[in-house]
Amino acid sequence: MEAEIKTPTQVNLNDLEAAALQVLRSRATPQPQVVRMADDAALAILRAIGIPRKGRPLTEVIQEMVEKVYYHRAQADHPRFFAFVPGPCSPLSAIGDLLTATYNPHAGNWLESSGPSCIEQQLIRWLADNLGLPQSCGGLFVSGGSMANLTALAVARDQKLQAHERSKGVAYVSEQTHSSVAKGLKIIGFLPDQIRRIKCDSKFQLDMDDLKAAVAEDKMAGRLPFAVIASAGTTNTGSIDPLVNIRSLCDQENLWMHVDGAYGASIALSSRYRYMLRGIETADSVSWDGHKWLFQTYGCGMVMVRDKTHLTASFHTRPEYLRDTETDEGQINFWDIGVELTRPARGLKLWLTLQVVGADAMAAGIEHGFQLARWAQDELKQHPGWEVISSAQLAIVNFRYVSPGWSDSQIDTVNKKIAQRSLQDGYATVLTTVLNGQTVLRVCAIHPDATEDDMRQTICKLTEFAVSESALVNE
Ligand SMILES: Cc1ncc(COP(=O)(O)O)c(C=O)c1O
Missing domain, CATH: 3.90.1150.170 (Aspartate Aminotransferase, domain 1)
Structure with a gap:
């Protein structure tokens, strides 16, 4: 018999414990059918549920969600889900989510979240070390690869183009670059003809000759090349662009080099395969997803920028009601280096997983x-x-x-x-x-x-x- 709930924040602890167990047990074994789509009858049942005036027992609601709502989904964490980029998340990551959600620190600023922010800072540093990025590098956890790409591209724009030059800027992607890059460029103000799609070679890697020719042609036409977006693990084939050669061209032409490693950057943790990423350590910015090949639940991406002051230059604002939150050396307000103000401490579930499982x-x-x-x-x-x-x-x-x-x-x-x-x-x-x-x-x-x-x-x-x-x- 569950205790009556008087306010939304007062729920009996025993009932919560039972609910947490109920949830975890319901997910303990994968279901045989990998993908289950709701048919019309199932959707009609869901639409008819409505919102009650008086609350219902927690266990009953959870049971209904397990059997009727979550039942209809793809098990992207099933061992034989091979579509898109699967999400084989560790149950430890779900426990990390539970902790983060339960303590719910406002991880936008140090005053409200010094412990979690310190851990996120350390984890970003450890991940950056694995990529070989220098001490000057900084970054933060974001919702995923799309947001990581958008964040990095905004910094690239701000570092390489004056405000009045933006309409002439050109960014270079390959035929295999993930669509989130063009989407990010569009959101931050670039028109379709400011995004050049470079062809790929037979290995689905960006073709350097085509890239060089496109940059030269754009310069001749009075446009302003400002960024090359390389991929470390394309979504279609896993190909890695020629990062070392891209860096040389970026140096010659004063271009920003962003590496979208949302999928492939994880191989930096493997001493056996890390060599495949050679050149990533020279990037100006990198995206990396924990909810892909680091076995995290969704909502775990990272963006890293070689010079962390560039993130502050793009994202720092100082409204009057936040001035008590100024930081000292070594402290960080993540809201100063990213898009979001209020944000959950997304990195802690990855930290927890790494602590328990080991690198x-x-x-x-x-x-x-x-x-x-x-x-x-x-x-x-x-x-x-x-x-x-x-x-x-x-x-x-x-x-x-x-x-x-x-x-x-x-x-x-x-x-x-x-x-x-x-x-x-x-x-x-x-x-x-x-x-x-x-x-x-x-x-x-x-x-x-x-x-x-x-x-x-x-x-x-x-x-x-x-x-x-x-x-x-x-x-
Ligand atoms: C290479 C690459 N970049 C970016 C993304 C977008 O990441 P997210 O879905 O986490 O926003 C994906 C997603 O599959 C991807 O494979």
């Missing part, structure tokens, strides 16, 4: 992803008909099913159908992307608990779907 197990978890993609690729080779379009790199492999005599559009259709079949079947989720104008299937495998059997069985299932879809085409 070595974290690195091993990341390295496992490389192996998962290789197992998938190896299994593809066992079945005729599969063509690997982008080989396993950074836990991603792209492939498609082809048969002699099929047209391009037939190949695209069959591969889209294979993805749909995998979604309906529920054993594993594999969706498509487009590479070189062709529809391909894409596996992004970063779950530390996914096994060789998961990978091989997934490919066997896809092969079954491919064979039956081919029969329809060939009829």
Whole structure:
């Protein structure tokens, strides 16, 4: 029997303890169907719930949320969820969320959050050390890669362009750069023709010759090149742009070098694969997501800027009612170096995870992803008909099913159908992307608990779907 709730802030402790256990237990084992979309009947039930005048028992509400609300979702943390960038979050991260939400420090300023802010500061420093960024670097935890990119791009704009020059500024991305970069540039005031899309080479890496030519052409036309956005782990293929060469060009042309490492920067924690990021230590700014390959719940991104005073120059404001919060040396008001004023201490869940698991197990978890993609690729080779379009790199492999005599559009259709079949079947989720104008299937495998059997069985299932879809085409 639950205690009656008199005000929104007074809830009985025993009831809360029971509720926390109820929630955690409900998530203890993954459900067999990886993706469950609400059908019309289920949506009608949800829409009919409404808001009661008088409260209901907590356990009853939680049960309803577990069974009717959260039930209808993709388990992006399922070992065989291979679509988009999966979110294989550690339960420790959820406990970190619970702590952060329970204590709810206002982590925008030091006065209200000296303990959590100190930990976030230390963690940013540790992560920056892993990337090889200098002591001058600073940064903060933000909601994710999109916000990290936007924050860094605002700093790039402010450092490289005078206010009256903004309309002539040009930023360079590649064909494989994540869409959040163009979105960020648009939000901070750049028009589509101020964003140059540089072509990629056969390895889906930004093509240096094309970049140099585009910069030269823009300068000739009186435009003002100001930033190159490199990717460390593109979303489609995991490719890493030639960071060292991009740095040289940025030095020559006085351009800002931003590296979007939302997906791939995590490999900096692996002594085995860190070398692949060579050059990232020279970036002017870096984005990195904890809720991708650092196994965190959503809402955990980081942005780091080589010279932390540049963040302050872009984001510091001083309204009269906040003047009691001035900081001393070594202290930080995160609201001075980012977009948000009120913000949760997003870094503490990652800190908690690292404390409990240790950096070595974290690195091993990341390295496992490389192996998962290789197992998938190896299994593809066992079945005729599969063509690997982008080989396993950074836990991603792209492939498609082809048969002699099929047209391009037939190949695209069959591969889209294979993805749909995998979604309906529920054993594993594999969706498509487009590479070189062709529809391909894409596996992004970063779950530390996914096994060789998961990978091989997934490919066997896809092969079954491919064979039956081919029969329809060939009829
Ligand atoms: C390379 C890259 N950059 C940026 C983003 C955007 O990150 P977020 O979804 O955390 O905003 C993603 C998301 O998948 C990504 O893969």
